[in-house]
Amino acid sequence: MPKPTPAHPDTTPYWSDSASISNFPAVERDERVDVIVVGGGLTGLTAAYLLTAAGKTVAVIERQRCAQIDTGHTTAHLTMVTDLRLPDLVKRFGRDHAQAAWDAGLAAISRIDFTIQENSISCGFEWVDGYLHTPLAEGDEPTASFEEHAALATDLGFDAAFVQDVPFAGGPGIRFERQARFHPRKYLAGVVHAIRAAGGRIYEHSEADEFSTDPLGVKVNGHTLTCDDIFIATHNPLVGVRGVASATVFQTKLALYTTYVVAGRVAHGTVPDALFWDTADPYHYLRLEPRHDHDLVIFGGEDHKTGQVPSPNECYQRLEETLTARLPDIEISHRWSGQVIETPDGLPYVGQMADHQYAATGFAGNGMTFGTVGAMIASDAILGQANPWTELFDPGRAAIRRGAWQYLKENADYPYYLIRDRFAGAEGRSLRSVKRGQGLVLERDGEKVAASRDDSGAVTLRSAICTHMGCTVAWNEAERTWDCPCHGSRFKPNGDVISGPAEAPLPEVK
Numbered sequence: 001m002p003k004p005t006p007a008h009p010d011t012t013p014y015w016s017d018s019a020s021i022s023n024f025p026a027v028e029r030d031e032r033v034d035v036i037v038v039g040g041g042l043t044g045l046t047a048a049y050l051l052t053a054a055g056k057t058v059a060v061i062e063r064q065r066c067a068q069i070d071t072g073h074t075t076a077h078l079t080m081v082t083d084l085r086l087p088d089l090v091k092r093f094g095r096d097h098a099q100a101a102w103d104a105g106l107a108a109i110s111r112i113d114f115t116i117q118e119n120s121i122s123c124g125f126e127w128v129d130g131y132l133h134t135p136l137a138e139g140d141e142p143t144a145s146f147e148e149h150a151a152l153a154t155d156l157g158f159d160a161a162f163v164q165d166v167p168f169a170g171g172p173g174i175r176f177e178r179q180a181r182f183h184p185r186k187y188l189a190g191v192v193h194a195i196r197a198a199g200g201r202i203y204e205h206s207e208a209d210e211f212s213t214d215p216l217g218v219k220v221n222g223h224t225l226t227c228d229d230i231f232i233a234t235h236n237p238l239v240g241v242r243g244v245a246s247a248t249v250f251q252t253k254l255a256l257y258t259t260y261v262v263a264g265r266v267a268h269g270t271v272p273d274a275l276f277w278d279t280a281d282p283y284h285y286l287r288l289e290p291r292h293d294h295d296l297v298i299f300g301g302e303d304h305k306t307g308q309v310p311s312p313n314e315c316y317q318r319l320e321e322t323l324t325a326r327l328p329d330i331e332i333s334h335r336w337s338g339q340v341i342e343t344p345d346g347l348p349y350v351g352q353m354a355d356h357q358y359a360a361t362g363f364a365g366n367g368m369t370f371g372t373v374g375a376m377i378a379s380d381a382i383l384g385q386a387n388p389w390t391e392l393f394d395p396g397r398a399a400i401r402r403g404a405w406q407y408l409k410e411n412a413d414y415p416y417y418l419i420r421d422r423f424a425g426a427e428g429r430s431l432r433s434v435k436r437g438q439g440l441v442l443e444r445d446g447e448k449v450a451a452s453r454d455d456s457g458a459v460t461l462r463s464a465i466c467t468h469m470g471c472t473v474a475w476n477e478a479e480r481t482w483d484c485p486c487h488g489s490r491f492k493p494n495g496d497v498i499s500g501p502a503e504a505p506l507p508e509v510k
Helices: 014-018 042-053 086-093 095-119 143-155 184-197 244-251 312-326 367-382 415-423
Strands: 035-038 058-061 126-133 160-163 173-181 201-203 208-213 216-220 223-226 229-232 255-266 275-278 285-290 295-305 331-342 349-354 357-361 438-444 447-453 459-463 474-476 481-483 497-499
Touching (some): 035 216, 042 058, 042 095, 086 095, 086 143, 095 173, 095 184, 229 367, 255 312, 312 331, 349 367
Parallel strands (some): 229 357
Antiparallel strands (some): 160 173
């Protein structure tokens, strides 16, 4: 039997119970830096990390403690899968925009992975599968809708497959490969260490009291910090140096929702180590946090507009009932709530809000990924560098207004696209999917394989990894060659080099 929840249980998130982050001083004097970051959650700290790594002097100011408020109340799903389902995203924005939004999430996961590797951060990061499935407590969704959704995702270059029986949840659904999970506070503990090591300054108990334009700066604890650029990385953006009227109009576009989480202990192996989201409205979401002697199941949902339910305890109760119906032996140990911000069209707002002032908000259920993307966009803007998602997520949605948008062509040189195919995009898994006169990149035993079939039906297999700098080649159907999208090397179907910069052929594959 599940352990009953106390009448007035603690609502401290599991993350705060299981990891700590260094304390930082409050602002105590006037200072000058290149960039002021307002907000010490994942978005702000990621931006500070990227900017300090690029040589900028940065001051992060946090009104309470770093990674304690919104980031501290997440469930830390790392996924490209947006709250707005992919078919709806395509209908609303078109294929290029939909792919761009999912690519942004995938790029965020890869950025987090790189940050972990660059700084040897121990935070339980693991690549896991993600599953979209029918609700645990309701009837099945038509199989065809899952099949069409999976086919669309695959067509756009993402690793997705229809499954007839989703593990643990049961019923039909979609498996999305190479999603991830991590411990957000352990991750950010490593990030703040890297920021400090690079000369960045982090201040807690330091609220932004007043903004000024001449010089650009922020009044904090009675002292003045001045800078060249400001990035507002608070959950609901502050007015900053914008006019109050325009900032107020912008804030009316944001809808704040409360979401609830319960967590409990189960024996190892009771639930697969994966991410799960169902198709209910509002949807439920579940993941594991492995521990040395048990697994912690983290289950959330019951979203509603903040302040619009009479009894939040009933929301927790419904979550517990749904979870314990599926896991009767679970021992509930934690419950907490968080807040998500939604925009009218389902995509976040990230970009310049005034001269030299940037903000990021509206991440909905993708706070960890879109927050990371927001930091990437803002830091690229401050550094004067191009970013593929600047126009898509701009509060004015300039890219959407101007219609046709050659997303991939315009952004092919962005570093993410030099490695994209390492994170997603295998075109198939079976040689049966390779037709005569065609080539496909297949996933076989964890490796990407360039598989081609000639007009007689004979199959040739070579490594799909370009021998120049490790990018994944793509099939040129007009020339029947393997071409590298990164630096232009070309290969024959048998792997021989047609033109460089590659000098060695694509290796044979058994």
